[in-house]
Amino acid sequence: MTTLEAHDLTLGYRDAAVLRDLHLAVRPGRVLALAGPNGAGKTTLLRALARLLRPRQGAVLLDGRDVWQLSERDIARRLGLVPQNEATEWPLTVEQVVALGRAAHRGWFRPYAAADHAAVDAALEQTGLGPLRARLLGELSGGERQRVLIARALAQEPATILLDEPTAHLDLRYQGAVLGLARRLAHTCGLAVVLSLHDLNLAALYADQVALIADGGLLAEGSPDEVFTAGHLQRAYGVPVAVGRHPVYGTPLVMPAAERESNHV
Amino acid sequence: MSRSPLFVVLLIGIALMMVAAACAPAAAPAAPISAPATATPVPPKPTVTTEPTKPAAPAAGYPLTLKDELGREVKIATRPGRIVSLAPSITEVLFAVGAGPQVVGLTKYCNYPPAAAQGREIVGGFSAKSLSVEKIISLKPDLVFAAGATHKPVSEALEAAGVTVFNFDPKDFAGVYANILAAGALTGNPAQAEKVVAGMKARIEKVTTAAASIPQDQRVKVFYEVWDEPLMTAGPATFIGQMIELAGGVNVFADVKEQYPTVSGEAVIARAPAVIVGPNSHGEGLTAEKIAARPGWKDLAALKAGRIVIVDGDIISRSGPRLADALEAVARGLYPERFK
């Protein structure tokens, strides 16, 4: 059963098409990683899936219905978006930010009820933010802020959650924490999780499915083993790669295989 | 944005507004008030009936050198045949001393004598920016009379072009007399000037003597309203302020330092004037109904007694020969039984 689907999707900005005729299906209970070179369209695809970008052709379907036929609130009840970076100068507390996720259900004017407070608490707990709930967003570290945004999306109690480069500005400590959380949300809570990653090894380690986006389309789709082959990656990135095995988990480990010194960029 | 009809509408709207402003109700332009933005604190005590402190005009004859109000020494070689006046008060002075035929240029506000503008060129309005230096120079004037500091940019430009400029900027009656005599000397009409000054002094003395006999406790409290929005009054240093005192009245705002300050309605109510005086340029706003409609004003003594006096705004504010008329009008307005 798919929750989110892209059909014949052609996406672009102004005159240039970034992606063409793309098909993608997102299933619950699994982590799908969007991988590929920068500029290939991972974020573009994610924004289209989140109903932030209108497709030039094709459609994005949520539970079988075109997302552009649904209202913002309908979408928000079923789909949560965790953006890459958000302005943090505004003095809202963690709890206040996470509580915004409840507007999808409670509406923008009705006072929050017990169910809402419970959902907020649950989201905070899942992301380990309980002790930080009264802190201001601006006082937190990058990793903590990312978790707040995840908690906010969780407070929406969505069936699907999209994360745009969730590890982009995090150091080693938090990369594992955030991605581990994403995996747990899929496997334990049954959410459909889609995340875009530029780090191929993290994708291999944490994703159940990988969609390799390059050259304006979907180059390969499948398990990390199926997608992360030297052939696929060389086509995608245009440089020779070597693929090994992760020493602990056995998942593909991608390393550049080009010359170690070069004359030009 | 060129696709937006809204922009076209905006442009048309602005064009319409410019037309509206240019065709704004063409009532007779009121005598311009000196801008309160440049409120120069002037010592509040007017000297009035004393003799002019300046030296009396020298005997007729050219060449002569006189010091003007700004302290500049101005040399006149021969009798000027082409004079330009940059202020309505100066125009009145010139015509009063008989120098009318010598005047070739004046401002658009110079409406007295009524026929003054006939056959003469208009050189601009009252403020410096509205006067055309080119126009003035094109008239080839022998002598230009300016109104002091407000006309500085114009005077400087004229002098740089070789035109002689003399400034009139009197602060009190003594200054006005001195100016009239100076005008007589400069234009070659000293005898007529002396007559004008003598006539003024006689009429003013008549009023002040009568006023002096009014006992202190019977002196009426006066509120002079220049304008209502904002509520502006005249301080004691202005001519109207001086005239109120001279006519035996008491300006309720005799304690302010500015010339035309904006005051609060509360203060007027608290000071309880018995008479409200205002210029005819503000006449429409100075009706009993309009004043009564102001919050808190309807119980004013002046309103209850119906004592609202409108005076000719031109004669009140122009520092010229008609000040005597003005003083008589004010006295009549304040004490209708004493001054007929």
Place this chain on the structure above:
Amino acid sequence: MRRVRLLAGLAALLAAGLIVSLGVGAVPIPLGQVIAALWGRLTAAPPATAQDAIIVWDLRLPRALLAAALGAGLASAGAAYQAVFRNPLADPFVIGASGGAALGATLAIVTGLPLVMPAAFAGAVLAVIAVYLLAQSGGRPSAINLLLAGAALSTLLSSAVTLLMFLSDRNLHEVFAWLMGGLAGRSWPHLRTTAPLMLAGVAGLWALARPLDALTGGEESAQSLGLNLARARFAIVAAATLATAAAVAAGGIIGFVGLIVPHAGRRLVGGSHAGLIPISALAGGLLVLLADDLARTVVAPVELPVGMLMALIGAPFFLWLLKRG
């Protein structure tokens, strides 16, 4: 809850400020007299014809209430715009309301029509509508486009005002006085017509607290939370403009309140608008009230324009805020 206590405290302070305002001015009236005057009028006891009663009831009371309402409206609108535009320098006039009001008022003054207040209100509303439409015609309607269109139109409008002032020599004092902002001569009629609009605007913005919170994270983020951006932006601008247009119609251009009070409010209660809007409203009302008191007393019997006084108070405060970082 701390927030509730703070609100109650400010409300009490505002009430006290109102009473104090009734006693200060060109004519100092002791507190006892003030109470007596109010009581006399309210209970229709011996007809209060004493001067003090007139000053307190006809002049100062409506004026003080108007000052408070005006401050509340402007501060709330400022807070809302700072959220919508995610710009700490936004104020209620940022999308053209002041330019439009100034033009309306100047036109009315210059053509001699006794319609200055309605003209100012209409001018403000029309200017914002124009900015709104301009922002949409420029492409995707968004906060940035609104700001840009607002800046462009404001410049255009203020040059139009300057041109009108230049072309029409007379009535300059009245135009200046209006532009510098002031409550001189304002009484019950002004209060009755404009205060309800200002308070309606404040109430509307308070109701929109949650969308405002969502917008502080950015438009896309707010949309992903389920907010219909177009409707939210429209509602917020409508409520804020209602308050702003009414404020400007009543008191001319009074700056700084809308800019500074929300900053102070955020320091006190944080950025959640459920608390920020009411706090800003109360604090804004208090500030304008105090400024008007000063305007009436500092060089009595001369009255200073409130807008000018606000700028004098506001600028150093702003610099201090800058210093604190």
